[in-house]
Amino acid sequence: MLKNYIKIAFRNLWKDKSFTLLNLLGLSIAFAAALLLAMYAFFDLSYDQFHKNKEAIFQVYYTEQTPGGRALATSMPVPFAPALREELPNIKHVTRYMSDGALNLEEGKELNLRLIFTDPDFFEMFTFETLLGSADVLKENSKISITEETAQKLFGRTDVLGQSLNLLINGRKEAFTVGSILKDIPITSGLRFDVAVNFTHSPNYAENLDRWDARNHSVFIQLDEGATPSALTKSAASFTNLHYQGNIEDLKRDGAQPNANGNYLELNLLPFKDMHFADFSGDSLKVSRAYPYMILGIGLLILFIAGINFVNMSIARSAQRLREIGMRKTLGAAKKQLFFQFWSESVWIFLIALLLGIGLSLALESPFRQLFNTPARLTDLSSSTLLIALFISFILITFIAGGYPALVLSKLGTLKALKGKLDLAGKNRVRNVLMVVQFSIAIVLISGTFVLGKQLDYMRNKDLGFNKEEVIAIPLNGKRANRQNVALLRNELAGKPGILSVSASDNNLGLGRDGSTYFSRMGFDYKGRGVATNMLVVDYDYPETLGLQLKEGRTFSRSFSGDSLSIVINEAMARELQEKEPVNKQIILDDSITYTIVGVLKDYNFQSLSKKIEPISMFMNRDWDLYYAFIKIAPQNRVQSFEAIEDAWKRIEPNAEFLGSFIDENIDRTFKRERTMTTIISSGSLIAIILSCIGLFAISMLVVTQRTKEIGVRKVVGASVAQITFLLTKDFLKLVGVAFLIAAPVAWWLLSQWLQDYEYRIELHLWIFLAAGLLAVFIALVTISFRTIRAALKNPVESLRTE
Amino acid sequence: MLLQLNHIYKWVKQGGKRVFLLNDISLDVEEGEFISIMGPSGSGKSTLLNVIGMLDEFQEGEYIFDGEPVHSLKEKQRAKLYKEYIGFVFQAYHLIDELTVYENIETPLLYKNIKSSERKALVADMLDRFNIVGKKDLFPAQLSGGQQQLVGIARALIAKPKLILADEPTGNLNSKQGEEIMELFKELNTEGVTIIQATHSESNAAYGNRIIHLLDGSKQLQPQN
Numbered sequence A: 001m002l003k004n005y006i007k008i009a010f011r012n013l014w015k016d017k018s019f020t021l022l023n024l025l026g027l028s029i030a031f032a033a034a035l036l037l038a039m040y041a042f043f044d045l046s047y048d049q050f051h052k053n054k055e056a057i058f059q060v061y062y063t064e065q066t067p068g069g070r071a072l073a074t075s076m077p078v079p080f081a082p083a084l085r086e087e088l089p090n091i092k093h094v095t096r097y098m099s100d101g102a103l104n105l106e107e108g109k110e111l112n113l114r115l116i117f118t119d120p121d122f123f124e125m126f127t128f129e130t131l132l133g134s135a136d137v138l139k140e141n142s143k144i145s146i147t148e149e150t151a152q153k154l155f156g157r158t159d160v161l162g163q164s165l166n167l168l169i170n171g172r173k174e175a176f177t178v179g180s181i182l183k184d185i186p187i188t189s190g191l192r193f194d195v196a197v198n199f200t201h202s203p204n205y206a207e208n209l210d211r212w213d214a215r216n217h218s219v220f221i222q223l224d225e226g227a228t229p230s231a232l233t234k235s236a237a238s239f240t241n242l243h244y245q246g247n248i249e250d251l252k253r254d255g256a257q258p259n260a261n262g263n264y265l266e267l268n269l270l271p272f273k274d275m276h277f278a279d280f281s282g283d284s285l286k287v288s289r290a291y292p293y294m295i296l297g298i299g300l301l302i303l304f305i306a307g308i309n310f311v312n313m314s315i316a317r318s319a320q321r322l323r324e325i326g327m328r329k330t331l332g333a334a335k336k337q338l339f340f341q342f343w344s345e346s347v348w349i350f351l352i353a354l355l356l357g358i359g360l361s362l363a364l365e366s367p368f369r370q371l372f373n374t375p376a377r378l379t380d381l382s383s384s385t386l387l388i389a390l391f392i393s394f395i396l397i398t399f400i401a402g403g404y405p406a407l408v409l410s411k412l413g414t415l416k417a418l419k420g421k422l423d424l425a426g427k428n429r430v431r432n433v434l435m436v437v438q439f440s441i442a443i444v445l446i447s448g449t450f451v452l453g454k455q456l457d458y459m460r461n462k463d464l465g466f467n468k469e470e471v472i473a474i475p476l477n478g479k480r481a482n483r484q485n486v487a488l489l490r491n492e493l494a495g496k497p498g499i500l501s502v503s504a505s506d507n508n509l510g511l512g513r514d515g516s517t518y519f520s521r522m523g524f525d526y527k528g529r530g531v532a533t534n535m536l537v538v539d540y541d542y543p544e545t546l547g548l549q550l551k552e553g554r555t556f557s558r559s560f561s562g563d564s565l566s567i568v569i570n571e572a573m574a575r576e577l578q579e580k581e582p583v584n585k586q587i588i589l590d591d592s593i594t595y596t597i598v599g600v601l602k603d604y605n606f607q608s609l610s611k612k613i614e615p616i617s618m619f620m621n622r623d624w625d626l627y628y629a630f631i632k633i634a635p636q637n638r639v640q641s642f643e644a645i646e647d648a649w650k651r652i653e654p655n656a657e658f659l660g661s662f663i664d665e666n667i668d669r670t671f672k673r674e675r676t677m678t679t680i681i682s683s684g685s686l687i688a689i690i691l692s693c694i695g696l697f698a699i700s701m702l703v704v705t706q707r708t709k710e711i712g713v714r715k716v717v718g719a720s721v722a723q724i725t726f727l728l729t730k731d732f733l734k735l736v737g738v739a740f741l742i743a744a745p746v747a748w749w750l751l752s753q754w755l756q757d758y759e760y761r762i763e764l765h766l767w768i769f770l771a772a773g774l775l776a777v778f779i780a781l782v783t784i785s786f787r788t789i790r791a792a793l794k795n796p797v798e799s800l801r802t803e
Numbered sequence B: 001m002l003l004q005l006n007h008i009y010k011w012v013k014q015g016g017k018r019v020f021l022l023n024d025i026s027l028d029v030e031e032g033e034f035i036s037i038m039g040p041s042g043s044g045k046s047t048l049l050n051v052i053g054m055l056d057e058f059q060e061g062e063y064i065f066d067g068e069p070v071h072s073l074k075e076k077q078r079a080k081l082y083k084e085y086i087g088f089v090f091q092a093y094h095l096i097d098e099l100t101v102y103e104n105i106e107t108p109l110l111y112k113n114i115k116s117s118e119r120k121a122l123v124a125d126m127l128d129r130f131n132i133v134g135k136k137d138l139f140p141a142q143l144s145g146g147q148q149q150l151v152g153i154a155r156a157l158i159a160k161p162k163l164i165l166a167d168e169p170t171g172n173l174n175s176k177q178g179e180e181i182m183e184l185f186k187e188l189n190t191e192g193v194t195i196i197q198a199t200h201s202e203s204n205a206a207y208g209n210r211i212i213h214l215l216d217g218s219k220q221l222q223p224q225n
C-alpha cells in the first residue's frame, strides 16, 4: 500500500511539475527563512540560560519612591552584600560584581583586559567551568582566574597556573598570580570577562567599606533550595529600614509617596535567567522577550504564508483528481485511506522542501550572521529539546497545510467526484480568505519596513545638539595616566592643519569601539530638596570641541583660576534645580564642598533618543579621571586628519590599540537593535511578498486555465484584450483591497505601540500605509498579469479548440 | 435471491416540484442472472445502476441486498457491502491515469489489505486471462479504448464480486470491440457472476437473459416480454 502511495505521489508531483516547483520553491524559502530566524531568536532566548543554578540565582535591585516618581537601582554599596549574608535567612551565596578594564603590563604586550571584581562565591553560583586550579581561588586575595583565551593571549599557552601577572587597574599597578584557568565564557553569557579578581581590589574599596551611600556594583544572590524570592523580599523590609534609614528620611522629607506596601525603599529580586531581557530604566522592572518572540513570529508568519500557498494550490488542483477519488471510492477506498494518500503526497513535498530549506539555510548562514550581526549558529539549534520542538512544528505544519486539502478531498461524495463536480464556491471562499490573510501579513510587514526605516533615518539625522560629524572620540586606554595623555595629545596635535581643538571627558557619546557603556549619576540636597543629575567630568574646551550651545554664563576657562569648583549645567538641570537664573547659584556636595554654577548649556541628547533629555552637570575637578579624548577636526580632509590623530596616539602610546572613531559612528552603533530589526522586518516582508506572489501566480494560472473557454467565447463576442485582462484581474485586486483594509489599522496600532518606546519619534501618516498598500497592489498586478495578459492575447480559436 | 428493489422512488426538487428520476421501480435479481437495462439516453439507466451499486440515495422504497435491508443501513456498512460484493465497469473506463495497467488492477486488493504475494498471483491470473500481460507496465493513455475497458473489467473482477454493474461498457468502443466485451460478459456469467448492464443497443442487450426497459424513470412493459 505504502509503495503504491509513494509511487502515485511521485507520479503526480512529476505530472504537475510547475506546481511542484512553485511549492518547493516557496516552502524551501520559507523553511530556510524560518530556520535562520529561529536560530537568531533562540540564540537571544538562550542568553544566560546555561548556568546550572539559574533558577535559584537573583539579581538584587532597589525600588525607590523618589519625589519625581518611582525609580529602580541595581547599584549597591560595598557593605550591602556582607550585611545581606549576615542578616537575612535562606541565602546560600552572595556575590558582588563589578566590571572594569585593566591593562596587562607584561614586556611590551600591553593588552586591554575585561576585568571583574567579585567575591569567591561567584564561581560557586555561576557555571563558569574551572579547567585548571581550584574554583575557590578568589579566597586568596592575590590570586586571579583567567579564561583560556586570555591565557593564550597573554602567555601563548594555557597551562599557566602560578604564573605572575602585573595589571594596571585604575592607574594602580598590582601583582597577581594565576590561580585558575576557566573555560572560555560562552557567547550567550551576559557576564563577560577575561580576568576575575577579588572584590577587595575594586576602586575605593577601603574608603567605601562602611559607606551605604556610595553605590557602584551589582549584587547577585543564590537562595537556599525551596526558599522563595517573595519571602526574602518581605523579610528584607527591616534590613532596608535599618541600613537606609537616612536615605528613607530624605525621601520622606522631599515629599515622596510610599508604595502600596508603605515602603519608600524596597529590595527586590530579578530572576537571573531574565537578566538579559530586563529593563531597569523605567519606573518598574520590565522583563520582555518580545524582541526574540517577534523574530520567531516573523518566521512563523513566513511559514504560514507558504502553508497557505500550499493549501490553495492543492485545493485548486484537486479538480483534476476528482475522478481518481471517485474511482478509488468505488474500488473500496475508505475515507481514512484517501486522506492518508493525499496527506502523504503533501508530506513528500514538505520533506523535500525541508531538506532544500536546510541546505539553503546552511548556505545562507554566514551572510545572515553578517547581515544581522549575530554570533548565532545553526548548530546552536541542535540541542535535543529544540530539535524535538522543531520536529513537532514541522509535523504540525504538514498536518495542517497538507491535511486540510486531504480532508476536503477525502470527504467528497463518490458520485459527485466521479462526475467531476466540485462545489468550488465554498472552496473559493476559503481560498480567498487565506489570500486576504496572506496579503494582510505582507502589507503589515511592508508598513513595518517603511516606518522602522523612517524612524531609524530620523534618529540618525536628528540634530542632537552637538557636532557628531567632525568630532572624533578616542578611548584613553594607554599605560600612562589619562590626563597626561590628553596633554600629550594636545601638544602633538597643536597647530596641525585640520585639527581644531582637543578636549576630554569621563564618558563617551554613543557607543565607541571599546564597546563600553557607563553612566554616572548623583543625588544631593538643594534648598531642602533632593535633586538628581547625571555627572560628567570634562576637560577645558569640552563644549567648544563638541559644538554645544551656551545659553547663558560661560564655560570652563583657563583664565579663571577656581574652575575646579565651577560647574556647567544644561537646561534640564536648571529646571531640576527650579532656578530661572541658575548662573552663580551654589550647590553643596559631600556635605562641605561648594560648587558654583558658571554656565548653562542648551539641552543636547547625550543619551539614547528613547529618553527625554535628563539633567547633566559638568565638573572640571582635576582629581577625577578622564576616559575619552575628543578632537574636533575641520570639515575638509577628514581622512587625513583622522590619520594624523591616529599617528599622534601611536606615538604617545605605541602599545595601546587605537580605538578612535567619529561620534556619528558611535551614535550609529547604538542603533544596532533598530538596524537589525529593520533588516529583519524588511527581509521578512520581502520574503512574505515573494511567497504571496508565488501563491498568487499559481492561483492566477489555474483560474486562467479554468476560464480558457470563457475567455475564448468572450473574445469571439468582441471583448478587447484590456477588458479581458481587467475581468481576470479584478477579483484578485479586490482581495488585496480587503487585505489593505484589514492590515492598515493593525499595522498602525502595532507601529504606534513600537514608536512609544522613543521619546523622539516620527509621526505616523496615512500615506505610509497607503504606500504599503499600493506597493502590494502593484506587485500583485504585475504577478497576475504574466498569465492574464497572455490568456487575453491568445487567439480565441485556439482556446476554444483545446476545450 | 441476490437483491430485491421494492417500489423505489428517486426524485430531485426543481422549482419546488418533484422531478422523478426513478418512479416506482421494483426488481428481483437472482444469483447468476445477466440483466440488460435498456432505454434511451436520459431514461434513468445510470441512476438505477447507481442505486443498485449503493453509490446513490433514493427517497422511497426498500432495497434488500443479500438479505440485508440496504435502505436502513448506515453509510459505512453500505460501503462495506458494495466493497465486498460489487464490481463497477464504466462507459468512460475511469482508470487511474497515474497508475499502470498492473497497478490499476491491483488497487482494489490494496484496499482489501490482501498480502503482497497473493496480490501478485491474483493480478497475474487476471492479466493472463485477458491476454494483456504484455501491456501490464503501460499507462491507460497508451492503450486503445477496448484495451482500457478490458483493464476496467479486469479491475472490477479482481476482488471476486458477486455482482458486476456495467454502465454502457461498450459505449465508447467500436462494434467489434463491443462484441468482444459482450462475449466476455457472457463467459463470466456462465461462471456464475451476476451481471447487470445498462445499454441502449438492442444487440448488446440481447446478450442478457432478461431485459428491462426504462423510460423516464419507469419500468415499461414490452409486448414481447
Ligand SMILES: Nc1ncnc2c1ncn2[C@@H]1O[C@H](COP(=O)(O)OP(=O)(O)O)[C@@H](O)[C@H]1O
Residues within 6 Å of the ligand: B012, B021, B039, B040, B041, B042, B043, B044, B045, B046, B047, B048
Ligand atoms: N442529480 C441530478 N439532479 C437532477 N437531475 C438528474 C440528476 N441525476 C440525473 N438527472 C437526470 O435524470 C435523468 C436520468 O439520467 P441518467 O440516469 O443519467 O440517464 P441515462 O443513464 O439513462 O442516460 C436525466 O434526465 C438526468 O438529466
Ligand SMILES: [Mg+2]
Residues within 6 Å of the ligand: B045, B046, B047, B167
Ligand atoms: Mg447513463
